[in-house]
Amino acid sequence: MAEHKLKTSIAILGCGEVGSTLAYTLVLNPICGEIIMVDPKKALLEAQVRDLSDATYGGRSGTKVRAGTHKDAGQADVVVITAGAKQKPGESRLSLLSRNLHIMSSIFKNMQPISPTTILLLVANPVDILTYFARKLSGLPESQVLGTGTTLDSARLRGILAEKAEVAPNSIDAYVLGEHGDSQFIAWSNASIGTTPLHLALPVCLTPEFKAEIATHTRGAAGAIIAAKGCTAYGIGNVAASICKYILFDAHTVRPLSFYQPELGCCLSMPAVIGRRGIIRKMPVQLNEEEQTELEACARGLRAVLEGAEKELSADKELEKVLEEMRR
Numbered sequence: 001m002a003e004h005k006l007k008t009s010i011a012i013l014g015c016g017e018v019g020s021t022l023a024y025t026l027v028l029n030p031i032c033g034e035i036i037m038v039d040p041k042k043a044l045l046e047a048q049v050r051d052l053s054d055a056t057y058g059g060r061s062g063t064k065v066r067a068g069t070h071k072d073a074g075q076a077d078v079v080v081i082t083a084g085a086k087q088k089p090g091e092s093r094l095s096l097l098s099r100n101l102h103i104m105s106s107i108f109k110n111m112q113p114i115s116p117t118t119i120l121l122l123v124a125n126p127v128d129i130l131t132y133f134a135r136k137l138s139g140l141p142e143s144q145v146l147g148t149g150t151t152l153d154s155a156r157l158r159g160i161l162a163e164k165a166e167v168a169p170n171s172i173d174a175y176v177l178g179e180h181g182d183s184q185f186i187a188w189s190n191a192s193i194g195t196t197p198l199h200l201a202l203p204v205c206l207t208p209e210f211k212a213e214i215a216t217h218t219r220g221a222a223g224a225i226i227a228a229k230g231c232t233a234y235g236i237g238n239v240a241a242s243i244c245k246y247i248l249f250d251a252h253t254v255r256p257l258s259f260y261q262p263e264l265g266c267c268l269s270m271p272a273v274i275g276r277r278g279i280i281r282k283m284p285v286q287l288n289e290e291e292q293t294e295l296e297a298c299a300r301g302l303r304a305v306l307e308g309a310e311k312e313l314s315a316d317k318e319l320e321k322v323l324e325e326m327r328r
C-alpha cells in the first residue's frame with residue numbers, strides 16, 4: 001500500500017475553499033504521493049501550497065503538495081475539478097452554469113494531452129451539467145468522467161436517519177438520486193437499516209410529512225450553510241477525498257455518483273461501483289412508480305438545460321472563429 005501511495009498523484013484544479021479543504025483532507029489522510037494544485041490566482045496558489053506543505057512536515061504524511069499547470073494536471077491519476085465560480089447566497093446551482101462552462105472549456109484546452117488513464121472527478125457546480133460537458137471536452141472514455149453528484153446529499157440523509165433511528169450513519173443504506181440540485185429525490189423504497197427495510201425500522205417516523213421534511217432538508221442544506229458562511233467545504237472535501245481513495249485503491253465501493261445515463265440522455269446520480277477505472281459498472285435500482293416519475297422529470301429538466309448550454313457553447317465557437325479571422 002505504501003509503495004502504491006508514493007507513486008500516485010491527484011491534481012486539484014481550483015484552490016479556493018473546496019479545493020484547499022480537499023487538499024488538507026488528503027494531507028491528513030494520505031492516499032497519494034503528490035497533490036498538484038492549479039489556480040490562475042498565483043498569490044493564492046503559492047500561499048495555499050506553502051500552508052498545506054506546512055501541514056505535511058509533522059512526519060505523518062508521505063504526501064507532497066506542489067503548484068502545477070493545467071498541463072501537469074493532465075498527467076495525474078485523478079484530476080478533481082473544483083475550479084469555478086461558486087453560488088452567491090440565494091443563487092441556484094444552474095445559474096452558475098454559464099460562468100463555469102466557460103472556465104471548463106478553457107481548462108480542457110490547457111490540459112491536453114490528458115493521460116488516457118486519468119480519472120476526472122467533477123465537483124464544481126452545476127455538477128451534473130459540467131460532468132456531461134467534461135465527457136465531451138476531455139476526450140476521455142465515458143467511464144473515466146464522473147461527478148460527486150448526490151454523494152454529499154446522501155451522506156446528509158444518512159446523518160438525519162441515523163439520528164432518528166439511533167444507529168451509526170454507516171448502518172444506513174439510503175440514497176438521494178438524480179440531480180445534485182432542486183430536482184433530486186430520495187429512493188425511499190430502497191432505504192434500509194442493516195437488512196431491515198426503513199418502513200419496518202422507523203415505522204412511526206416514515207409519514208409523508210416526515211419524508212417531505214427530510215427531502216426539503218437534504219435539498220436545502222447547502223443553501224443554509226452558504227447563507228451563513230459563504231461556502232460549503234468540509235462535507236464536500238471529505239466526500240471528494242473518499243471518492244479519490246476508492247479510485248486509487250480500486251476499492252469497488254458503491255456510491256451514488258453523477259455519470260452518463262444513455263437511456264436518459266444526461267448525467268445524473270445513480271448508484272455505481274467505483275474503482276481505478278472510474279465507473280466500473282452501474283448498479284441496477286428498482287424504483288417504485290413515484291420515484292421513477294421523479295427520475296424522469298429530473299432528467300427532462302437537465303436535458304433542457306443541456307440543450308441551452310450546447311447552443312451557448314456553439315455560439316462561443318462561432319464567435320471564436322470570427323475573432324480568429326479578424327486577427328489574420
Ligand SMILES: NC(=O)c1ccc[n+]([C@@H]2O[C@H](COP(=O)([O-])OP(=O)(O)OC[C@H]3O[C@@H](n4cnc5c(N)ncnc54)[C@H](O)[C@@H]3O)[C@@H](O)[C@H]2O)c1
Binds near residue numbers: 083100127
Ligand atoms: N458538488 C458539490 O457537492 C459541491 C459542494 C460545494 C461546492 N461545490 C462547488 O465547487 C466550486 C468551488 O467552490 P469554492 O467554494 O471552492 O469556490 P472558490 O471561489 O473559493 O474557489 C474556486 C477557485 O477556482 C479558481 N479557478 C477559476 N478558474 C480556474 C481555472 N481555469 N483553473 C483552475 N482554477 C480556477 C478560482 O481562482 C478560485 O480560487 C463551486 O462551483 C461550488 O458551487 C460543489
